[in-house]
Amino acid sequence: MVIQHNMQAQNGNRIFKKVNREKGRESERLGSGYRINRAADDAAGLSMSEKLRTQIRGLHKAEDNIQNGISLLQTADGALGEVTDIVQRMRELCVQGANDTYVEADREAIQKELYELSNCIDDILEYTEFNTMKILKLGEAYIDYKETVVGILPSNVTVSGNLQLAPFPALSTAVGVQYSFASIDFSSLQTAADVQTLIDTGFHTTCCTCDNKYNIRFVNNQSTPSMNVGRNPVFDVNISGITNGAGVVNAIVKSVNTNHYTRFMADPQNSSMLYIYDYRWGQTPDIAHNRGIVKPELIRTEAVIDDPANLQIQAGANAMQLIQMDLPTLSSAILGVDLLGVENNFIANNSLERVDMALEDLNGERSKIGALQNRLEYAYSYAENAEENQQAAESLLRDNNMAESMMKFVSADILSQVSQSMISQANQNSETVLSLLR
Template identity: 30%
Template sequence: MVVQHNMQASNASRMLGITSGQQAKSTEKLASGYKINRAADDAAGLSISEKMRKQIRGLDQASTNASDGVSAVQTAEGALTEVHSMLQRMNELAVQAANGTNSESDRSSIQDEINQLTTEIDRVAETTKFNETYLLKGDYGKKTIKIAAHDAGLAGTLTQNTTKATFTMDALAMGDTYTIGGTKYTIGVEGNNQADQLKNALKVLGTKAQDSDETTDTNIKTLSVGEVVKIDGKSFTIANTTNADTSEVKATQLGLFASMGSTIEYNGKTVKLFNTATGPAADKGGVDEKDATLITAAKAYQLIANELRSASSIGADKVINPANAKFGTQDITVSDATTSTGTVDAKLPSQVKNYTIGTTTTPATKVSFTLTKGEAEVQNDLTFNLHVGSDADMTNKIGVTITDMSSASLGIQGLNVADATGKAATYAIDAIADAVAKVSAQRSSLGAIQNRLEHTIANVDNVVENTNASESRIRDTDMAEEMVNYSKNNILQQAGQAMLAQANQATQGVLSILG
């Protein structure tokens, strides 16, 4: 029996210390709700869960970023809704101004409202912002944009690329009609004298007088006895001899009844001769001196070029250059809009689409006008990125691009409908249509981004939820399981204390020996 080493008490004390330590940890886990309160609790679990926490908190912020992006996009799209409404009203006003029942003062009143709407579009573009970021006025710096060309309502086909526009139409021949700027023009029959004009007229109609100097052409037939030719509204029957009383005329003597300025009809076709002998292009700018709607093909091409130029200059910073015209492979000279003359290459008057003369066997059938598209200087596009992920990958960025939505960028800057004829208003309709299409494209782009962001938010929130669940399994205390451990350790602690007390009492027997 010894008193220096009470091994029973030492053992009981050691076990009590272990139980007390386990009890303390169990109490900590139950009190904190975490089963990892320090790295020593689960070194690997701590490392894994901290990475998950980083992802969770990053994705939570990413979801917020995406939601802020939706708000910004909705702000811009809402402002563009009003821009759309104003453009629709401007289109309505332009259609109204194009009507011929309006006077110039009426169009001036309409112009006042268009000016106000244009100013408001600029104000909306200038002031719409989200969190101090202006959304619709572009970014710092300037760029030059091309303004879409328009066909001015002319009969033909307009094609365009990024810099050029080409209008292609059927070549005009004597006797053709063509509407330019709302006015129907007739291409008159030219000639150096009355006989020359009549000869050309008959060729256009597909006939020829029975004279020996006429060349043979498969497209031109000799007038036959009994056929009817109408001159200035009066019918004449082709006969072997001329008799004015019976309205009979020999084919070679049609010039007795047809003079300069006459209208000749044959087989459903109609042509009109000019009232000048030397050709109106020489002294009247290609316009008949008695009929302003009777013009040469050269004058028609000049008017067409100027119409294309005017219609395509709307919204441009300056009037675009005159169109370059070609008749087949040969150039046509169309004068500047400030002058009234127009000329055609000397070879061209003999080349018309419905008959050939001399050695020309393959006349051109198309005329093309090529012009350089107008330009406007506007702000650079606004571009910003929404970071919608927890990592630095560039794929976690969603780019948002919003173009300058000012009147200059929309191509309606300086829009004018207040002319005397209503042509300017007619051309303005096309310019407004282009502006509506541009705003529609921008709104469509913003709507697509918003839909994408909503899917992004849903996906991020799903990832956060599932990562949270995984992190919880690593870090959170299972309260039921831990209570079992706590109760066990509590009982063991009490038992250990009792056993330690008993072990300490065991050495008391030494006193009885000493006594």
């Protein structure tokens, strides 16, 4: 029997502290719902859990990104749907205008509606925005125009006065404010065979103040693919059945209306001579910038986007997990419906061909947008599934088993009470020593 060291009390105290620590740990787990509340609880488990949390939170934000991308595509598709409806209306008007039961006043009314519909298309494409971005004009800054010479006038058709401003030599003073900068002489065409040498050739001209190339293409009443692209439109002139140069000039004057400053007329004293002029008084050709010129070349112009408009959707939790959305950059000019005409049956049918090509382009772009939207929806579904699975894995690592913790807490609480009793019992041994000293 010793009094310096009460080993029973010390042992009871050690056990009491241990079970109280266990009781406190289980109490913390019960209160937080987590098995791991600090790195000491499970160092490796904490590391893995935090990495899973990184993925979970990243995937959750990626889902928001994908939803925003889907909303953007829906906005673009809605706008293109409206444009498609307008182009369908244009097609109806071209079919209507191709009917020769309509007089000139009727066709002028149709022409006015076509003009307004073209402007409406540009308005829709210009003002369609998502989060202030003009989503159908993103690639506008990258548009370039590739020009290719696809036909040259026969050598016996001469272009003269090019780049030279001079009053019409054969016009009365009543139109003296009009000035010619070129003439084309078709007098060498004396037979139908001569005229047929013009097929698939042509020329182009510009006005004195801009470099838009107005192309005149000679065709033989057959359906020909349009080469009309925006600023360099092509006007088809049907020369089927024409037997001389005067007939060619007459067909040009009747068929071509640029809706601009450049005009065409026959020489009153020589019906085989075509004059090309800027109807404004005092305009001077700008040679350095190819303005106010005529060249015996038929130009095909193609719109080329050097850097297509695209947006990147961050569709994953990690770097470079991207989905690229290529969006079209469109206008009435790029679609080829900005200069439709119904002046006569031939022009109306040519316009009808261009409208059909525009509808084909629109349908193709909408199909791409629809396919991309489906891709994003599948990506969203995958992100949701991945987030759910990783959340389940993180839960197994970090979440607390409440039943097990409650069992451990109760056990620790009982052991704590037992330890207290043992300490009390051990302390009573000191009283035994005192009884010996009485």
